[in-house]
Amino acid sequence: MNIIDVVLLAMMVITALAVVRMRNLFAAVMLLGIFSLLSASLYALLDAVDVAFTEAAVGAGISTVLMLGTLALTGEREKKPHRPAWLPLVVVVVTGAALLYGTFDMPLYGDPNDPIHKHVADRYIERSGQEVGTPNIVTSVLASYRGFDTLGEVTVIFTAGVGVLALLGRGALSRRRRLNKEDDR
Amino acid sequence: MFGAVAAALLVAMGMAIIRALKGPTVFDRILSVNTFGTKTVLLIAVIGFLQKRPDFLDIALVYALINFITTIAVLKFFEFSHLGTPIGEEEAEDL
Incomplete structure (x- = not known):
């Protein structure tokens, strides 16, 4: 088991570094899909099959599609930065170190x-x-x-569904109304 | 036996990653992600047998479905350079 873990983690590191270095955003999206498939296999190895399933559906499925939709609106190549961004690097390193320190208590x-x-x-x-x-x-x-917890989760999902309907359903509804009006004429 | 299969799958995954990194054209990358997804499905199935719990198999099947949907979305993006028809005035007239 351990060898598989090590190989998968090494591949994850390689993919993540490549995503950071890559200027072609389409390739970066594809590599992010690979990254999330890798983490899904790691979750499956850790016996968290449901988490792995969510990771594959959301990480490799939905976010790839969303990022491709964004690329269709923006463009495929990232501009070169004018100067290295040191402050964000320091913030990320400090946050990562704090999180690593937190795992020692687990x-x-x-x-x-x-x-x-x-x-x-x-x-x-x-x-x-x-x-x-x-x-x-x-x-x-x-x-x-854990009934209250489940009630909260269901409320969140219901709110998300209502939000999606309010955003996407309105156009289809008005279109249908307009078509009905034309039929009446 | 299953260990050898897992090792072979990991090697294949590594080669798919190399192709995704180098891949001169976008289609190399799409194909490598698709291959990688298939290898993940197989790896999860093999892990299930390695851990003596073959009930991972149906989850591997659902992975295969997700992989398929992603590939179709990516290819659609390339064919039409957007993901679907927006609900606009022209389409409403066509209907």
Whole structure:
């Protein structure tokens, strides 16, 4: 397993450096697609298959399409910068170092003494059958124990859907109305 | 056995990356991303067997579908240089 991890991470580093150096923006978009496919395979290796799936759908699918749509409006080549931008580099390096420092507090991967294994998981596994009554533990956690959390998520998704409808649906609706008027005439 | 397959897939992925980096024309790059997506699907399937959990297989199938959609979007972008017909006055007249 470890060799696969190392090779995938090395490929990610190469792709990321190439994206930064690349002046042809179309090639950069293609390389970003490869980058997100690589991170999706890493997530799959870490057993987070659902996260990997989201990464592949959003990173490799939707954002590639969105970035290509932007390229159609702007242009394919990036201009050369006049001078090196030192301040952003310093900010990025400091932020990255702080994030790396933060990871030292995290429990080891797969450690049985993690808080996530010690906290409430046992109770869910043992009692959810009587307390909620669904055969699937994940369902009982999502719908009952963390019901408020799920309600919030559903609200966010609903708001996003309403926003998309308000932005995109209006044109189609007015067009249909206009066509109906022409038919009446 | 599966380890050898995984190694071969990683080598193929590396070669696809090299083609995406060098690729003189855009079509080299499109093809390399498409190949890379296929290799990712295969790698996930092989990882499933390596970890003795072949239930990753259906997820690999969904990956293949996403890969297909992306390639179609990219090619459409190249054919028409935009991604779809905007809802404008002319189209409404045509309908």
